[in-house]
Amino acid sequence: MRLRAERARLLGYPIHAAYVLEDETAHDIGTVNRLLAQMATPAVANARREAAAMQDLIDAELGNFALEAADWEFYAEKVRKARYDFDEAQLRPYLELDNVLQNGVFFAASRLYGIRFQERHDLPVYHPDVRVFEIFNADGSPLALFLFDCYARGNKRGGAWMNEYVPQSALLGSLPVIGNHQNIPKPPAGEPTLLTFDEVITMFHEFGHALHGMFSQVRYPRFAGTDVPRDFVEFPSQVNEMWADWPEVQANYARHYQTGAPLPQQLPTDVLAFEAQALHEAGSARLARRRMSVPAC
Secondary structure, three states: OOHHHHHHOOOOOOOOOHHHOOOOOOHHHHHHHHHHHHHHHHHHHHHHHHHHHHHHHHHHHOOOOOOOHHHHHHHHHHHHHHOOOOOOHHHHHHHHHHHHHHHHHHHHHHHHHHHHHEEEEEOOOOOOOOOOEEEEOOOOOOEEEEEEEOOOOOOOOOOOOOEEEEEEOOOOOOEEEEEEEEOOOOOOOOOOOEEOOHHHHHHHHHHHHHHHHHHHOOHHHHOOOOOOOOOOOOOHHHHHHHHOOOOOHHHHHHOOOOOOOOOOOOOOOOHHHHHHHHHHHHHHHHHHHHHHOOOOO
């Protein structure tokens, strides 16, 4: 901390925060503080509502104690189960991998941006599980190549991330080659890949990073795609997440892998929205862990 403060002073900044923010989207300390101040009131109100629900559960169980910080995660999970408990296995038959990819992720992008996807089987790949799609603009011109590498394997690192194998560059005349990587368990041969809703959200999230790389329009590759300020890089991916439970999109991909039947109305479809909200709330910590090793996670 002392070295950071000394560096900031040597470079003409009052403190380290002013130095690191100059190249970020927020730009200065005042902007960050104003944003935090705007968030504080609703965040505290939400926390108090959650705490009240947990205290009600403690009282109903005759716990005879007041909720403390150390109790929070345990009782938050109990409240979640009490309110939304369901067997997630009921949803998995309606979340088949290729259906989610082509009729969910690609469908949303096509509707939004007019782009078209064509799978390529003639291009070399580094592993047999990797699929390649050529992506075209609405006018038919080529936009990018997209590599989809979704299955876990022994020599693959954990987590999920986007890779920019070839950055877009007007200087070099290069179109982007983008990869999305996950660690979904591969089923036995002949069986479908049925996803959790967490994995569906992750597919939409990572494809938001992919779109960021595909739609890049810069001269120098140094500034292509996700090479942007750290306080902006997650914006396109988090926006793309919201299409996962958008009714029109969800209705297009959430279909039974055997019959094609849509998700039945009697299933708790509102749980999908709840799970998405929970993932968003947990996202900051998860993203912080991923950012330790990946520029665009």
